[in-house]
Amino acid sequence: MNEHDFELDRFQAKHAARYRKFLVVVDDSPECQLAIRFACGRAAHTIGGRLLLFHCVRPGEFQHWMGVADRMREEARAETEALMRAVADEVYRHVGLYSEIVIAEGEAKEELMAVLQQDTDIFVLILGAHPTDDPGPLVRHFTGAVAGRLPCPVVIVPGAMTMERIDAMV
Template sequence: MSDTQTTSTNEEMPKEKEFTFLCVVDESPELGPALRFSCQRAKRVGGRVALVYVIQPAEFQHWMAIGDLMQEEAREEAEALLSEYSDKVVRATGKMPIIHLREGNTAEELISLIDEDKSISLLVLGGATGSDGPGPLVSYFVEKAAGKLRVPITVVPGNMTDEDIDNIT
């Protein structure tokens, strides 16, 4: 196992063969459409949503106490964000999401999580709409790492409206 910390909570364990849609929580604008897609698909097929937030390692390591404080603050922010989106999932699906909080490189942690948690059926990523491309995670998984995953990837364009998402789910 890697030397990253992992926290997972499952208030209600997913049923065998229940579809679980893994959605990456961050502060990007494309999270909204990706989360709505995940919730709508889970609701439609009787599945679940899993949320993952990956805390990046503290870059400032000169003084250990400051690095520890920065990590603690990052963890508190991550927990607050996960709580906020968890509430949204419950309102949208009627089910408590599976929560994963990890530390490390986001792409590496996603690959590890998907390998470890066999209930995950689909990775849902939000695609950025700016001129810089679809975003680092989408680019990485589509260009370099799609073959490393045991599940399909769905990229939800960040400019999709709620109505657009509802029509395709």
Template sequence: MPSFDADQELRATSNRTFLVVVDDSDEMTKALRYACRRAQHTGGRVALLSVIEPAEFQHWMAVGDLMKEEARDEAESRVNELAAYVHEQTGSMPLLFIREGRLKDELLNLLDEEEQISILVLAAGTTSEGPGPLITALTKSDTVGQLRLPLTIVPAALSEADIDALS
């Protein structure tokens, strides 16, 4: 019978990377807090993904390019702001990813490419429309089977104290 080795277990958990998808929703901050607390308690780290989705309509190429540049600047600013929060909470800088394309596609591509990401952390919305478009898309039967890692869904109704107690 193999013996329990606490050092080996700690080394195994210290390789955990918790990915949070950055958006402007209130619930995203719940997912981020949960990921930070879990990373802090397991010796892991946090990764942030921001996806710049293509504009629906681009009448003139120059206007489209300007819109794309502004969206990238906004994404970089938001990710840097959140990176400072992650550093404050965990003591280490997060991995940062900024991608352009469709959110679901870019997320799945990132998960395929970056093997160090071990847990995806999202927070459910509180609206009557459901938990949110990304959670809905990822939990469909044709997609959920593609995930190579656990998906943690943090209820948006949890307070910071609740999240701290759970993590």
């Protein structure tokens, strides 16, 4: 073992002691699929890489009808859990990584910011941008006025990319 190998081993041991979480927002959009694919590839090639899958359920619109609101909330939660399980299974099949899942209820911008501020192992926030003139509300928000105050970098995956191009990059 030469001196370079020893330094590399020390570097890897130091950085393997903590996770590097790739936080990706999950929904059923095509650009989300691209962001997940990019996050998978990057996490799989990073020492301590993990995926943190985030989804935010918006509060029900019928708050004044308690029974209806509760049922809508339960249905939304069940649909979200099924979506997140399917995505986590796909991540495992694709790169062999288990995913951490966060399901929040509220406004996505605020809930996502709270997760970013609470989890110090988040290495990067990965968002998919819609391939039109409007990249989407989360991309606008996290690349706008709050960008300079974020605790981690933001990666935007363009919605016009292909899975093949992403696989070639990561």
